[in-house]
Amino acid sequence: DAKTTQPNSMESNEEEPVHLPCNHSTISGTDYIHWYRQLPSQGPEYVIHGLTSNVNNRMASLAIAEDRKSSTLILHRATLRDAAVYYCILRRGNSGAGSYQLTFGKGTKLSVIP
Amino acid sequence: SQTIHQWPATLVQPVGSPLSLECTVEGTSNPNLYWYRQAAGRGLQLLFYSVGIGQISSEVPQNLSASRPQDRQFILSSKKLLLSDSGFYLCAWRRGEAYEQYFGPGTRLTVT
Numbered sequence: 001d002a003k004t005t006q007p008n009s010m011e012s013n014e015e016e017p018v019h020l021p022c023n024h025s026t027i028s029g030t031d032y033i034h035w036y037r038q039l040p041s042q043g044p045e046y047v048i049h050g051l052t053s054n055v056n057n058r059m060a061s062l063a064i065a066e067d068r069k070s071s072t073l074i075l076h077r078a079t080l081r082d083a084a085v086y087y088c089i090l091r092r093g094n095s096g097a098g099s100y101q102l103t104f105g106k107g108t109k110l111s112v113i114p
Numbered sequence: 115s116q117t118i119h120q121w122p123a124t125l126v127q128p129v130g131s132p133l134s135l136e137c138t139v140e141g142t143s144n145p146n147l148y149w150y151r152q153a154a155g156r157g158l159q160l161l162f163y164s165v166g167i168g169q170i171s172s173e174v175p176q177n178l179s180a181s182r183p184q185d186r187q188f189i190l191s192s193k194k195l196l197l198s199d200s201g202f203y204l205c206a207w208r209r210g211e212a213y214e215q216y217f218g219p220g221t222r223l224t225v226t
Contacts, residue, residue: 032213043204043217044158087157101173102215104150104158 004088009109012078020073020108022088027068032091034102035062035073037084044087044104047073083112116141120205120218127225133178133192135221137205140186145207147188148215149180152202164188200225 005023012018024033035047048055048062050071055062061074075082087107117140127133139145146165150158160173162180170180177196181189188205205218 034213036215041220041222043206043220044215045217046214049213101160101163102158103160106157 004090004105006086006088006105006108008106009111011111011113012075013113014080015077018075018078018082018110020075020086020088020110021070022072023070024088024090025069027090028092030092033062033064033068033071034089034091035060036087036089036102036104037082038087038107039081039084047086049091078110078112080112080114083110085109116207116209116216118205118207118216118218120203120221122221123219124222125224127195127223129197129225130194133190133195133199133223135190135203135205135223137188137190137218138186139207142186142207142209144185145209147182148206148208149188149190150204150206150217152204154201158204162190195225197225199223 032049032051034049036044037047038044048057048060050062050064052064054064063072063074073086085107087104089102089104091102119138121136148163149161151161152158161178162170162172164170164182167182167185170182178190178192200223203221203223206215208215
């Protein structure tokens with residue numbers, strides 16, 4: 001499976017935008033880019049996903065580079081509740097019914113400063 | 115709406131004792147089910163997944179096993195726990211070919 005590289009940690013001030021980078025230089029054409037986040041002592045939570053085009057939802061935006069070798073998760077206004085570990089994951093699009101394996105790395109620990 | 119339950123929330127077990135963790139999903143039918151483990155300071159590791167009753171696929175060979183006796187029930191077991199089995203165990207489900215996977219609250223297992 002293609003690998004992702006993320007910074008170990010980042011800090012942001014409350015109510016400011018946050019840009020969380022992810023490098024995936026060995027991504028293949030059928031790999032989807034998924035982002036999940038995990039609050040302390042909780043299970044991961046789906047944030048957003050995309051393939052080629054930028055995506056927006058109520059939680060965040062996903063900006064995908066034209067060559068797809070990197071992407072950025074954008075939180076438009078960080079709140080204290082956004083403090084979590086953010087995982088960037090590649091999922092093979094043709095993995096077949098049922099497997100849908102998500103390989104979680106160590107992610108980026110985001111701290112939000114009041 | 116769909117809900118996923120896991121119990122117990124925390125568990126302390128001695129080495130060599132058996133283990134049974136249960137996961138149930140409400141509000142959906144024929145979900146794909148997953149067991150993950152997160153060791154301290156590490157990422158999540160997929161242990162098992164199931165696409166239907168009685169159908170289990172193992173991703174990592176170990177002394178753990180999984181079973182799916184009912185459509186929305188997924189059980190993780192061990193006959194004899196090892197110290198290395200300590201961790202945060204998470205159950206997750208996915209509807210058909212949907213993109214999102216939904217995780218339960220987890221069970222924190224400490225093997226002493």
